[in-house]
Amino acid sequence: MTGLPETTQLLAELVGFPTVSTDSNVDMITLLADRLAQAGAKVEIIADESGRKANLWARIGPDVPGGILLSGHSDVVPVADQAWATDPFDLHEAEGRLYGRGTCDMKGFIAAAVAMAPVWAERATRRPVYFAFTHEEETGCLGAQALVKLLEGRENLPSIAIVGEPTSMRIIEGHKGCFEYSTHFTGLEGHGSSPDHGVNAVEYAVRYVSRLLDLKEQLKARAPEGSRFEPPWTTINTGALVGGVAHNVIPGRSRVDWEMRPVQKSDGDFVKEDLKHFCEDILLPAMRAVHPEAGITTEVIGEVDGLEPATENEARDIVMELTGANGAGVVPFGTEAGLFQDLGMSVVVCGPGSIEQAHKPDEFIEVSQMQECLGMLDRLSRKLG
Numbered sequence: 001m002t003g004l005p006e007t008t009q010l011l012a013e014l015v016g017f018p019t020v021s022t023d024s025n026v027d028m029i030t031l032l033a034d035r036l037a038q039a040g041a042k043v044e045i046i047a048d049e050s051g052r053k054a055n056l057w058a059r060i061g062p063d064v065p066g067g068i069l070l071s072g073h074s075d076v077v078p079v080a081d082q083a084w085a086t087d088p089f090d091l092h093e094a095e096g097r098l099y100g101r102g103t104c105d106m107k108g109f110i111a112a113a114v115a116m117a118p119v120w121a122e123r124a125t126r127r128p129v130y131f132a133f134t135h136e137e138e139t140g141c142l143g144a145q146a147l148v149k150l151l152e153g154r155e156n157l158p159s160i161a162i163v164g165e166p167t168s169m170r171i172i173e174g175h176k177g178c179f180e181y182s183t184h185f186t187g188l189e190g191h192g193s194s195p196d197h198g199v200n201a202v203e204y205a206v207r208y209v210s211r212l213l214d215l216k217e218q219l220k221a222r223a224p225e226g227s228r229f230e231p232p233w234t235t236i237n238t239g240a241l242v243g244g245v246a247h248n249v250i251p252g253r254s255r256v257d258w259e260m261r262p263v264q265k266s267d268g269d270f271v272k273e274d275l276k277h278f279c280e281d282i283l284l285p286a287m288r289a290v291h292p293e294a295g296i297t298t299e300v301i302g303e304v305d306g307l308e309p310a311t312e313n314e315a316r317d318i319v320m321e322l323t324g325a326n327g328a329g330v331v332p333f334g335t336e337a338g339l340f341q342d343l344g345m346s347v348v349v350c351g352p353g354s355i356e357q358a359h360k361p362d363e364f365i366e367v368s369q370m371q372e373c374l375g376m377l378d379r380l381s382r383k384l385g
């Protein structure tokens with residue numbers, strides 16, 4: 001079994017790359033690619049258009065279906081404006097904890113998965129193990145969305161995915177999605193004394209928000225049976241309503257920033273379909289009766305699918321067996337898991353470290369969590385031969 005010292009050494013190297021989401025992650029991805037390639041992996045580095053960001057996709061073992069994917073994001077949240085006791089990009093060990101930005105979220109898991117490369121190479125003779133390390137998860141799963149697009153339609157994709165976000169090694173089989181939108185209203189400016197000669201973009205935005213409030217109520221009745229989410233239904237939040245300049249001016253432009261957190265894909269479709277008809281059949285005809293150029297456009301800021309709990313989930317069954325857990329839960333935070341579920345994989349989120357420490361100053365991971373993770377991966381590797 002690959003030991004803790006090698007894993008900690010690799011984690012120190014990974015923490016040393018300041019891969020804040022807005023900055024380049026290419027050096028870290030290159031190092032991981034080298035380590036995997038040395039063990040005989042077939043590695044692909046997929047850069048984005050800028051060349052400053054890259055995803056890694058790699059396989060150790062035969063090119064056959066039924067593989068197991070280990071997935072993690074390479075980026076970390078910023079350290080600016082946080083008071084750290086030590087250099088966040090210099091791994092520091094004290095009292096059974098490893099301190100550094102990204103230790104729990106989620107370079108600890110990546111280090112464990114890659115430090116074991118020689119073990120995977122020896123044992124993955126029947127089923128392959130895959131690695132997906134992505135960019136810009138923290139700013140909207142941008143890397144994973146690009147990766148999933150690339151993988152669509154490929155043959156022999158893995159059938160199981162373990163996303164190693166920090167769950168204290170608990171098994172998570174569900175989380176909500178996160179869809180964010182900005183809806184822009186273009187009306188016609190005019191003098192406040194003649195409201196019928198203008199198209200008041202703020203008033204139309206208010207009617208739109210009012211529709212969002214109706215939908216917010218309707219979604220409660222659509223909560224799936226036995227939903228364990230908190231709250232159990234899909235939520236909508238209006239985050240900002242922006243527009244207008246003065247009391248006596250009809251505002252020509254406005255914007256509504258809103259989000260929805262779907263517990264199931266069909267709720268997202270339900271809301272989008274309803275709003276489409278509301279705009280096309282009610283708001284736009286009224287706006288255009290006064291000003292034919294009036295319009296409503298919705299800009300998609302991000303649509304990251306949730307992880308829908310599934311009755312049959314091979315990933316959950318295997319990881320339960322490997323960890324001895326007797327159940328699986330749901331969490332309120334989002335991950336890349338839903339994207340892999342969309343590709344037809346059975347998926348769980350399970351990784352070392354606590355989400356309590358993520359994104360905070362003096363982020364750390366307990367050494368015991370790293371050991372637990374290595375133990376789980378070691379048992380997993382025995383399933384591949």
Ligand SMILES: [Zn+2]
Nearest residue numbers: 073105106165
């Ligand atoms: Zn994370």
